Amino acid sequence: MCMVSVFMLTAIGQESRMKRFGKCDRAKESKKQKLLKEIEDRKLPYLTPKDVQFEQLSKAKYAKLYIRRASCVPQEIHQKVQQGLTTLQDCRCFAQDLVQIKEKDVLTPVYRLLVGDPGSTYCYLNTRLFTIPWPSRGVEVKYSSDEIGEACKAIKDLNEYLHVEAMKVLLDDCSADVEEIGFVAKAATSTLIKDSGSMKDGTYQSKQSSTSAVLKDRTSFNVTLLNYMDPSRMKYLKEEPYFGMGKMAVSWHHDENLVERSTVAVYNYSCDDLGPAADESNTSTKGRDPAVWHVGLKIAWDIATPGLAFPLDPGDCYFMLDDLNMTHQHCVLSGMQPRFSSTHRVAECSSGTLDYIFQRCDVAMKNLQKDPMLGIPSLISLELDSVKQTEEIHNEVEFEWLRQFWFQGKRSAKVSDWWFEPMALLEKSWREMEQMTKLLLCEINEAEWSSERKHQVIRCLLPYLEERQELRKNWMARCQSRLANSLPVDEQPECRPHWYNGDSDMPLPFDMEEIISLLSNQLLSEDGDVRS
Structure with missing residues (x-):
C-alpha cells in the first residue's frame, strides 16, 4: 500500500474539532465580507x-x-x-x-x-x-x-x-x-x-x-x-x-x-x-x-x-x-x-453533563477485565466496533473534558471546589483507557493474526492516535502561548494531563509520534513490528 493511501485512511482522524470550528468561522467571515462589500461605505438605517x-x-x-x-x-x-x-x-x-x-x-x-x-x-x-x-x-x-x-x-x-x-x-x-x-x-x-x-x-x-x-x-x-x-x-x-x-x-x-x-x-x-x-x-x-x-x-x-x-x-x-x-x-x-x-x-446538554460523560466512561470500561487472582488486565473484545468505541470515548474524555477544564486553570476554586472530585474520577477512567490502548497495541504485536486482520485493526486505531497526537500538541501550544501567560497566575491554563516520555506511572508516552510511525510502517510491510 502506498503512503498516499495511508494518509487517505487516516484523514478522518486529522479532522479535529478545532478544524471544524475553523471552517464554520471562515463561512461566517465570508458572509460578513460579502455584506460589507454590498453596502460599501454607506451605513444601514x-x-x-x-x-x-x-x-x-x-x-x-x-x-x-x-x-x-x-x-x-x-x-x-x-x-x-x-x-x-x-x-x-x-x-x-x-x-x-x-x-x-x-x-x-x-x-x-x-x-x-x-x-x-x-x-x-x-x-x-x-x-x-x-x-x-x-x-x-x-x-x-x-x-x-x-x-x-x-x-x-x-x-x-x-x-x-x-x-x-x-x-x-x-x-x-x-x-x-x-x-x-x-x-x-x-x-x-x-x-x-x-x-x-x-x-x-x-x-x-x-x-x-x-x-x-x-x-x-x-x-x-x-x-x-x-x-x-x-x-x-x-x-x-x-x-x-x-x-x-x-x-x-x-x-x-x-x-x-x-x-x-x-x-x-x-x-x-x-x-x-x-x-x-x-x-x-x-x-x-x-x-x-x-x-x-x-x-x-x-x-x-x-x-x-x-x-x-x-x-x-x-x-x-x-x-x-x-x-x-x-x-x-x-x-x-x-x-x-x-x-x-x-x-x-437552555444549553444543549445531551453531551455536556457529568452524567453523560460518566456513562460514556462506563461503556468503555465494559471492554476491560482483570484476572481475579493476578489482577492482570486484558481486553474483552478486539472487534473493530469495540476498538472504535473505546478510542472515541478516550479522546472525548481527554480533549472535551480534562483538557478543557484544566485549560481554565483553577479559577473555579475561587467560588467552589465542586468540580475537582468529578474531574479526578474522570482522569482515573482516562488512565484506564490509556492502559486499554496499550493492551490493544500489544495484541497487534503478539496475536496470531493474519496480516489482513492486523491491518484492519491498525486502520481502525490509527486515526484516533493521530488525532490524539495532533490535539495534544495544539493544547500544549495554547497553554504556553503569550496570551495564556499574560493571565493572572491563578487563572493561567494548565497542560493537564501531561507527563514525560518514560514515566513509569503511565502506560504510554505523551508523544505518540513513534507509535504512529510504527503503525504506519506496519501497513506498509507484511512483517512490520509494533512496539508499545
Whole structure:
C-alpha cells in the first residue's frame, strides 16, 4: 500500500474539532465580507425608541423580542441579584475566557462566570465552560464563602423568576392565537374555561397541555452566563460596522449550543457607582445615546430591514423568544459605566453533563477485565466496533473534558471546589483507557493474526492516535502561548494531563509520534513490528 493511501485512511482522524470550528468561522467571515462589500461605505438605517417608526418596526420584524422594564420586576429580585453580582465581582470570581476565533486564540474583553445546574457545561468558540453549581436539592455544594453562596442562590432565584415570566409571555401569545379561532382563554395563564359538553374543548386542552410542556422545556434555563463589562478596562472596542451604532462590547452573534427554539433571557445591571466613566469621546455617536448601554438587533445577513438599538436601564430584562436567536443576530453596544448581565439559556446538554460523560466512561470500561487472582488486565473484545468505541470515548474524555477544564486553570476554586472530585474520577477512567490502548497495541504485536486482520485493526486505531497526537500538541501550544501567560497566575491554563516520555506511572508516552510511525510502517510491510 502506498503512503498516499495511508494518509487517505487516516484523514478522518486529522479532522479535529478545532478544524471544524475553523471552517464554520471562515463561512461566517465570508458572509460578513460579502455584506460589507454590498453596502460599501454607506451605513444601514437603524431605529431607537426615539424614532416614531420604532414600535411599528418592532412588531413587524422583531415581534419575538420582549422587554420587561425594571419597574415591573419585584424589588426583592433587584436587591438580591445586584448585591450578588457585585459580591462575585469583589471576590474576583469573573475571568476572561481564552477562546478560539478563526483558529486563533483570543482573550475575551468581557469577564465571565457560568452558574447553573450541577454538572452542566456550556460550549462556545471551542471553549467548554463548567458551571459553578447554584443551590440544588440533593446536591452538596461548598462555596468559598457564605457571601458567594448567597450570590449563587440569588442567581438561582432570578433564573426561576425569568423562567416563569418567559412561560407567561409565550402562553399569552398562544392564548391570543387561540382567541382568533374562537376559543376562550385566560390572559395570564392560557387555561381554557372548561366546557364538559365540548369535544373541541377537550381536543384543545390536550393540545394546550402538549404546548405547555414544549414551552416549559424551551424556558427551563439550566445555565446562566454572567458577564462583567467595564469600558474603562477594555483597551479596544470595535465600531459597529453595518449601522454606525457606535462602540461594541460584544460583536454581532447568535448564542451557541442552545436547545432549538429555546428562549434566552437577560437581566441587565449597570450603575453609576460601579466604577469610573469611560472615555467621553464616544459621545459623538448619532442615533442612540452612547452613555447608555444598548442591545443591537438585526435580521441575520439582511440589509433591507432596519436594525434596532434599544436602551437598557439598570434592572431591565429582555427575552429573545422562540427562534429569534436563530433568525436574528444581536450585539451589545457599550455605555459609559461598567455593566453586569445575567444571560439565562437552555444549553444543549445531551453531551455536556457529568452524567453523560460518566456513562460514556462506563461503556468503555465494559471492554476491560482483570484476572481475579493476578489482577492482570486484558481486553474483552478486539472487534473493530469495540476498538472504535473505546478510542472515541478516550479522546472525548481527554480533549472535551480534562483538557478543557484544566485549560481554565483553577479559577473555579475561587467560588467552589465542586468540580475537582468529578474531574479526578474522570482522569482515573482516562488512565484506564490509556492502559486499554496499550493492551490493544500489544495484541497487534503478539496475536496470531493474519496480516489482513492486523491491518484492519491498525486502520481502525490509527486515526484516533493521530488525532490524539495532533490535539495534544495544539493544547500544549495554547497553554504556553503569550496570551495564556499574560493571565493572572491563578487563572493561567494548565497542560493537564501531561507527563514525560518514560514515566513509569503511565502506560504510554505523551508523544505518540513513534507509535504512529510504527503503525504506519506496519501497513506498509507484511512483517512490520509494533512496539508499545
